[in-house]
Amino acid sequence: MTTIYINNQQVEVPEGSSILEAAQQIGVKIPTLCHLIGHEAQGACRVCVVEVEGAKNLVASCATPVAEGMKVTTNTKLVRQARKFVVEMLLSEHDGDCKVCVRNEDCELKQLAYELGITDLRFEGEKTHRFIDDSTPALVRDSGKCIKCRRCVTVCCEVQGVGSLFPQKRGFQSTISPAFNEDLSHVICVQCGQCSAVCPVGAIVEKDHISAVWKALDDKSKHVIVQTAPAIRAALGECFGYEPGTLVTGKMVTSLRELGFDAVFDTNFAADLTIIEEGMELLTRLKTILVDKKEAALPQFTSCSPGWINFVEAFYPEMIDNLSTCKSPQQMFGALAKTYYANKIGKKPEEIIVVSVMPCTAKKFEAQRPEMTQNGIADVDYVLTTRELGKMIKQAGIIFRDLPDGIMDNPMGVSSGAADIFANTGGVMEAAIRTVYELVTGRELPTEHLHLEPLMGLEGVKIATLKLTDTLAEWKFLEGVEVKVGVAHSLINARKLIERVQKGEVFHFIEVMTCPGGCIGGGGQPRFTDDSVRLKRISAIYKEDEGKKLRKSHENLQIKQLYDEFLGKPLGEMAHHLLHTHYHSRN
Amino acid sequence: MINENSHTQYDVETDEELMNHLNNIIQECKNKPGMLIPILQQTQKLYGYLPEFAIRKISTELQIPFSEVAGIIGFYSFFSTKAKGKNVIRVCQGTACYVRGGKDLLSAFKNVLKVGVGETTKDKKFSLEVSRCFGACGLAPVITINDEVIQRVKSSSVAEIVKSVED
Ligand code: SF4
Ligand code: SF4
Ligand code: SF4
Ligand code: FES
Numbered sequence: 001m002t003t004i005y006i007n008n009q010q011v012e013v014p015e016g017s018s019i020l021e022a023a024q025q026i027g028v029k030i031p032t033l034c035h036l037i038g039h040e041a042q043g044a045c046r047v048c049v050v051e052v053e054g055a056k057n058l059v060a061s062c063a064t065p066v067a068e069g070m071k072v073t074t075n076t077k078l079v080r081q082a083r084k085f086v087v088e089m090l091l092s093e094h095d096g097d098c099k100v101c102v103r104n105e106d107c108e109l110k111q112l113a114y115e116l117g118i119t120d121l122r123f124e125g126e127k128t129h130r131f132i133d134d135s136t137p138a139l140v141r142d143s144g145k146c147i148k149c150r151r152c153v154t155v156c157c158e159v160q161g162v163g164s165l166f167p168q169k170r171g172f173q174s175t176i177s178p179a180f181n182e183d184l185s186h187v188i189c190v191q192c193g194q195c196s197a198v199c200p201v202g203a204i205v206e207k208d209h210i211s212a213v214w215k216a217l218d219d220k221s222k223h224v225i226v227q228t229a230p231a232i233r234a235a236l237g238e239c240f241g242y243e244p245g246t247l248v249t250g251k252m253v254t255s256l257r258e259l260g261f262d263a264v265f266d267t268n269f270a271a272d273l274t275i276i277e278e279g280m281e282l283l284t285r286l287k288t289i290l291v292d293k294k295e296a297a298l299p300q301f302t303s304c305s306p307g308w309i310n311f312v313e314a315f316y317p318e319m320i321d322n323l324s325t326c327k328s329p330q331q332m333f334g335a336l337a338k339t340y341y342a343n344k345i346g347k348k349p350e351e352i353i354v355v356s357v358m359p360c361t362a363k364k365f366e367a368q369r370p371e372m373t374q375n376g377i378a379d380v381d382y383v384l385t386t387r388e389l390g391k392m393i394k395q396a397g398i399i400f401r402d403l404p405d406g407i408m409d410n411p412m413g414v415s416s417g418a419a420d421i422f423a424n425t426g427g428v429m430e431a432a433i434r435t436v437y438e439l440v441t442g443r444e445l446p447t448e449h450l451h452l453e454p455l456m457g458l459e460g461v462k463i464a465t466l467k468l469t470d471t472l473a474e475w476k477f478l479e480g481v482e483v484k485v486g487v488a489h490s491l492i493n494a495r496k497l498i499e500r501v502q503k504g505e506v507f508h509f510i511e512v513m514t515c516p517g518g519c520i521g522g523g524g525q526p527r528f529t530d531d532s533v534r535l536k537r538i539s540a541i542y543k544e545d546e547g548k549k550l551r552k553s554h555e556n557l558q559i560k561q562l563y564d565e566f567l568g569k570p571l572g573e574m575a576h577h578l579l580h581t582h583y584h585s586r587n
Numbered sequence: 588m589i590n591e592n593s594h595t596q597y598d599v600e601t602d603e604e605l606m607n608h609l610n611n612i613i614q615e616c617k618n619k620p621g622m623l624i625p626i627l628q629q630t631q632k633l634y635g636y637l638p639e640f641a642i643r644k645i646s647t648e649l650q651i652p653f654s655e656v657a658g659i660i661g662f663y664s665f666f667s668t669k670a671k672g673k674n675v676i677r678v679c680q681g682t683a684c685y686v687r688g689g690k691d692l693l694s695a696f697k698n699v700l701k702v703g704v705g706e707t708t709k710d711k712k713f714s715l716e717v718s719r720c721f722g723a724c725g726l727a728p729v730i731t732i733n734d735e736v737i738q739r740v741k742s743s744s745v746a747e748i749v750k751s752v753e754d
Binding site for chain 1: 642651652653654655656657658661662668
């Protein structure tokens with residue numbers, strides 16, 4: 001341990017900690033722009049400077065390790081002036097207008113200018129070259145607003161292992177861009193939006209679907225319905241000042257009704273359906289191998305996370321067959337809304353508009369995939385991020401905090417706790433095992449609260465094994481089989497897990513979520529998401545699950561009704577046609 | 588319509604012999620650390636510049652993101668991603684050459700070749716570049732054609748010089 005003094009206050013931190021970390025430990029605030037907690041300091045922006053007794057110059061606190069007895073001051077005239085100068089220089093190059101900027105609400109640069117007392121622009125510099133890149137379905141880049149902090153580079157390379165963005169050229173001409181300053185569509189980008197989640201300014205944001213949704217809601221000839229992903233209910237409250245991890249399911253439903261949606265449904269319903277289809281698919285693959293002695297791709301990979309699908313298509317095309325053929329819950333919902341539900345209410349598919357609220361930008365990409373249509377009609381028409389929904393509620397003048405609780409509509413509004421946990425890393429796997437185990441053995445999963453402890457939490461790669469014993473007659477071929485499952489979240493961890501598979505380690509089922517923490521940490525969630533926020537949202541989701549009577553997908557009666565009335569049997573012809581798809585190499 | 592540039596790129600991309608060379612360059616260095624820059628240098632020597640398909644191939648084989656490789660290429664001025672002409676003319680724009688007619692000389696080359704700095708003539712015979720001081724300031728202004736240094740060049744003789752190289 002090392003002891004240092006910050007503003008005369010003594011603090012003890014592990015050796016090698018930065019001054020910034022020491023300050024955070026005792027609640028002394030130091031502003032940062034380029035730094036991302038948990039990643040190596042860039043030391044690029046210098047807004048975090050502090051004075052260290054005996055040092056010639058001010059030092060960047062994020063990049064300076066503590067030394068025994070060090071005396072640090074964070075609030076001197078020199079420090080204030082230096083920070084102010086840094087931000088003034090950034091503003092002098094900045095080509096943006098806060099009044100009409102999408103990041104107006106939560107821009108860190110704007111907030112910092114305010115906190116540092118900058119009330120006029122002393123320097124008018126040459127502006128950063130501005131171009132708008134809206135070449136991809138999910139994201140818009142505005143180079144004029146980029147402050148070159150490189151947070152997006154860190155996330156894209158180190159968290160996602162994709163590397164779409166990197167500093168190009170040098171000096172004043174340098175930009176943070178895809179290769180050779182080309183559009184994002186020119187390089188591999190999985191559309192996860194983690195870059196947009198960490199960007200301090202409005203230089204990378206999700207593509208706006210708000211205007212299109214307002215237009216649809218105003219069109220009286222359309223029946224406009226909405227589905228909300230499991231992860232929204234644990235994060236939407238943050239847009240209205242609630243603590244991270246506050247569940248706002250009921251208020252969310254009421255606010256959607258007040259926005260004018262004709263029906264409010266739950267993506268969770270489709271998540272339960274996914275478990276039935278994906279679980280049966282796994283059992284079928286096992287049977288093909290063990291009983292029919294034929295080939296089938298194992299391990300089966302989950303397919304709920306569209307960034308992960310893009311990742312496999314781009315980097316591991318040879319493993320596409322391992323992906324479950326199940327569409328994601330969002331797309332299953334859309335396909336059913338325009339068939340099953342349309343029949344029920346006597347509308348044509350083209351009269352129905354399906355809007356999704358997702359924690360994710362890649363869902364915008366997924367919704368426009370040609371595979372996700374029937375007879376030329378998209379399963380899902382528009383996708384709002386959690387942040388976008390928050391904005392729409394504000395635009396409508398709805399006082400979110402005062403809303404009464406509402407409940408979802410039928411017949412696609414009931415869901416089990418197993419569906420809720422789709423939002424968490426490890427959740428899809430746990431939900432699947434709750435069902436598969438019971439199906440095969442006739443007994444409930446014998447774990448505390450039906451949870452699979454080794455698959456919970458923020459460890460990057462998680463593994464569990466489960467032995468199947470006393471199996472029912474139909475599943476005797478699984479007697480004694482030790483099922484091994486793996487879970488990874490954030491794509492750099494997915495890479496690690498895939499490499500283990502490619503080296504020959506045997507797994508039966510693997511869950512991958514593109515974003516750190518799973519959907520609760522999605523690229524479209526309220527900012528700023530760090531591990532402490534992730535953990536709070538995760539425990540809120542488990543609470544939602546544990547608070548329900550209905551905990552297992554196969555016990556959802558609305559799902560049973562769906563099969564009885566419409567789909568026939570799991571993996572049947574109708575299910576195959578509406579709920580399954582195939583993916584293709586993008587190499 | 589295929590524009591001229593993509594047409595030439597198409598040609599080099601399908602050249603099997605060059606591709607074999609490129610594969611050798613990559614395979615030889617692939618697993619040694621810090622080999623990206625040497626690989627790029629050798630590739631540039633092979634093609635005369637760094638064609639996009641080669642950069643993408645290097646990026647895939649070395650498992651370094653395409654954008655990162657591009658960023659590194661853009662960082663060093665000795666890499667070029669544009670096809671060069673058969674002959675490269677460099678006009679010195681160091682201080683001594685610049686004040687002793689180097690500026691006019693450059694305009695003369697631009698006029699005669701009908702290209703800007705960093706560009707290549709349509710017939711792919713010439714690329715025009717500027718350079719920093721060669722250290723031959725006593726005999727300014729200086730140009731180089733390929734690796735040959737020519738001193739005390741007059742603007743009026745530019746057309747003649749170009750013609751002599753062409754023949
Ligand atoms: S990015 Fe921030 S500082 Fe720039 S215009 Fe938008 S709100 Fe203002
Ligand atoms: S969306 Fe994801 S993959 Fe694409 S640039 Fe952003 S972080 Fe990288
Ligand atoms: S796009 Fe945003 S995160 Fe990336 S360097 Fe620019 S300001 Fe930073
Ligand atoms: S936050 Fe420390 S240098 Fe940017």
